[in-house]
Amino acid sequence: MDRAHDHLLDPSWTFLNHGSFGSTPRALLALQSRWREEMEAQPVAFLARRLPGLLQAERAAIAPFLGADPAGLAFVRNATTGVAAVLHSLHLRPGDELLTTDHRYQAVANALADVAAARGARVVEAAVPFPIQDPGQVLQAVSEAIGPRTRLVVVDWITSPTALVLPVAAICRLCRDRGVPILVDGAHSPGHVSVDLAALGADFYTGNLHKWLCAPKGTAVLWAAEGWRDRLHHPVPSHGWRQGMQAELDWTGTDDPTGWLCSAAAVQHHRDLGGATFRAANHALALAGRDRLSGRLDLQPPAPDEMLGCMAALPLPASPADLPRLVEALHHQRIEVPLLAWGGRAWVRISAFGTYNQLEQYDRLGEALAHAL
Ligand SMILES: Cc1ncc(COP(=O)(O)O)c(C=O)c1O
Structure with a gap:
């Protein structure tokens, strides 16, 4: 093609x-331009009055593609911000552990190190062999690294340096069995693999729409399972502070939301391909x-x-x-x-x-x- x-x-x-x-693609950039023109024709009407309803509709439109209930879905600028929001929302104590693998994305490793240093916690990296023969080796490495102080597991759906599709559904099951919350860093997953958050069983998921779905840059989602939604906070507090994850994440200060408004079109573009x-x-x-x-x-x-x-x-x-x-x-x-x-x-x-x-x-x-x- x-x-x-x-x-x-x-x-x-x-x-x-x-x-x-x-x-x-040009078609999505053209749509973004049309949104921008509408925004600039009456910025206050667009940003202050029209935007909340537009975001609600956009979330509802993309939720089925991700197998997500729209109430748990919010837009963020990128997976880096999605991860930061989850880490920012944890109540860590000295000696607690954050577990990831040695295939993690470096910026996420930095975010983990940052929150751990601020709270006296520790980052543990499970060593996943590479070259690798089968997904069971990932499961085993993560399972062996979960300990009594593990407060969050952060696992990539698709690893950045090594390009592996990790067995995230099995890792989510493992975490559930061990009573540890899990954040799936799905930065690469929308449009790359089939995503069904209802079936996945993660506590948190973040995914970029601006990678394999080709949405305009600055377009990503963060999803949280039901029990977490009122406890999820954006690191930048703004008008929606303590009013639920969507209110917090929808508005983090004046910004250009037009990429987010191309999400449903990006999903449709992917379907058309x-x-x-x-x-x-x-x-x-x-x-x-x-x-x-x-x-x-x-x-x-x-x-x-x-x-x-x-x-x-x-x-x-x-x-x-x-x-x-x-x-x-x-x-x-x-x-x-x-x-x-x-x-x-x-x-x-x-x-x-x-x-x-x-x-x-x-x-x-x-x-x-x-x-x-
Ligand atoms: C696994 C993983 N996590 C997070 C990110 C960060 O994505 P972004 O730069 O859109 O925040 C990437 C980017 O490639 C990634 O591969």
Whole structure:
């Protein structure tokens, strides 16, 4: 499916990093512009009077796609803010533990470290093996790391540096059995995998709509299970302070809400591309791209196919110290793909987004890397 023209992407670049920041399609940007024009025609009427109802309607429209009850759903700017709101709402005591895995996103690790340092708590990172053979290894690592002082488990649905789809439903069941609340960091999950929050059984979930659903940037959700909703607070108190999670999160000071108002259209756009069929095609393209790359560079794929979504990470025969040189070589050829250090090794992480990625692009990356290595 070559629909690259749907996007404003510069065709001189081989763009293989939808996972970090994808390109929002022209149609959604046009919708956002229309909302902006309406806002600027009468800003007070729009922001003070019309917006609450619009957000309510937008939440109701996207809730079924996420399997969520709208009452537990709120918009946030990004997953980073969603995580911060949950951490900010915990009542931690000295000696308490926050548990995550060593595949977590660095900004989330920083947020955990920040709240732990302020309250005398401790961050524990369960070591999840990588290369990995099966999802049971993740479950085992998390299970062994839960202790009597664990106050929250934070687990990625799809890991950033290693591109693994973690068995989050099983981890939620484990946490329920052990009486520990869990926040699923689903930054990558909407539009990447099927999301059904009712079935997932998490206490909290945050997900970006601006990644795989291509909503305008600054568009994400935070969801909380029923018992948490009145106890969830945004780190920036504003007019909705202590009036419930939606009142707190809907308004955190004057801002541009027009991205949020494109959420339902982003879901519809994803459905128009094929929904589950589009996700499956992206998965197949990621696997094929991985295979081309690993064939060209003689690399061993570090994860089974069923633990991957629309991204894949591969170990490079290089050290982390080589990364700046390799990145420069790729940029010289106008190839955008993340090269990163994890676990003392160098990795490349490819993304596959079917409207603008094709298999030849991974060949091009393979050639460029083979040359630079
Ligand atoms: C697992 C994970 N969590 C959180 C984030 C942060 O997302 P954002 O920058 O939209 O806040 C990312 C971003 O890639 C991520 O991969």
